[in-house]
Amino acid sequence: MSTPLVTDDLAREPANDVLALAEAARRADGVAPLSEHTVLRVRHGAPSGSSRFHVITADDRVVGFAFVERVAGEPDSGEIVVDPAHRGRGHGKALLHSVHADAGPHGVRVWAHGRTPQAAAVAAADGWRPVRELHKMRMPLRDVPADAPGGPWAAPELPEPELRPDVAARVRVRPFVVGQDEQAWLAANARAFADHPEQGQLTLDDLLQREVEDWFDPHGFFLAATTDGSVAAFHWTKVHRDGAGLSDTEAVGEVYVVGVDPDWQGSGLGRALTLAGLRHLRDAGLPWVHLYVDGDNEAAVRLYESLGFGMWDTDVMYAPGE
Template structure:
């Protein structure tokens, strides 16, 4: 029997148990079961009313609940929108109904707008759970990859990256430089909100969210590029790269990520996005990393075509499910 407790706060011991469960599941499945945003919320907490944690423990028939965490779910809450959730079950406790119990808990706790659940990768377990609940895909996030460093089979990989040249329209008005911690935060939050106004996760990042990421071990301002409007000092676009020390399921050594590329709507169709993307990719290539990866909405065909033109190909996908 599964017991699920729902709360808006986690104790330090509960947070540690969730992080340990997520790490074990990631090692077992070969891909992380929880997004970076969820892991940050586990570590740092959430604003009142902004999210809910669901903690699953196992209670044997006629026995006492051991309190050992066997599953976890997280639901981010936005007014007038369906909850956006994800869940994970400990590798040794699967196929015992814990995933279904967490899904029921998420559904019963969701607002009238409903619930949507992310699955990271089209894994057998995620597809089976969604199918058993009668859920269907409502959104897809493509995972794309590009080889940066040659090997015996692709000796020239990475060598063909074009020079990141600004068009005349952009070059006369902008200069690309690295992010300045302590000076650029407010301008970047404004630029990110403008660039991703229609993107529910990325566009809602706050100054607090940025500070949390700046405090992560992986943060490196030398890999965070911004295009500054020389007339106003505003950030016209940016390319934030990230290095995954664990290889992100691609290699047994660090790999790079096109973490976020954004361009202010007023600067679109100037070639600024392509130039910024190339600046970041060349930075990752110069670090000697073997791969670059990225995530992009499969419906964003313009972005998919851009990345394909640079040498990226689809590797896997994250899938968002919802009830019919």
């Protein structure tokens, strides 16, 4: 077991090692160990004072890594990954101890993506307890035969999105326009996710980093734009070229984020934009779509189940024991 190096500035060579390490773990475990947000922080760096990188090296390369994001007034939020070829040597425990010792004034919590036995065992052995769940749901966009993974499953009907007349008179559903809609979307996102410690904190830099990613497609980013130029609701879709664990041969879609400004809650915009995005992904020929939803967001789970989604997997957030 090694003592991690803790830094707020990850150099390029270690960053490349971390991305390679994450890919090796994804192949071994069948689930990506780092969120997209963490990958972007590794690739592009983080604003000063916002993040901490914990790195374990062996044989001149990174074999263990943890990332921690700091949000004012909230516990730090972290992720940990250990090289499959270097597991069982105490690196996971060392990283847990490191992020705990380095935590901000409100403590730290760590995500484990998927219910992998290794993550659960490391957390339990060190007295960390589950405190939050993020469900992963999936839905076929075309029929899945009985002899295919996930089958048999008939793709549900996706009706044409319809807006109530009073809502349709006040908003227009259209694609996101790069260079025009950033500030309006950021304002709507912050209001829609004011109580969400990750999504609600996105900045202009965070959005611009996503705009230059290979997967970014403004035609799959739907806004309900009001007559005064604000955004009442939105549905941002994403395409995973690697299949995201749902397909070995085809790209699949994701309901990346759906948000409704609090002033527009109950307007039906959330369901309408969700349908618009799902039809967009289906019409692109994708076989599957998935999404993430907080375990305690029962209303959202019911909405997605009514559209045809089913439970697939769960990410678990752990906190240190008392």
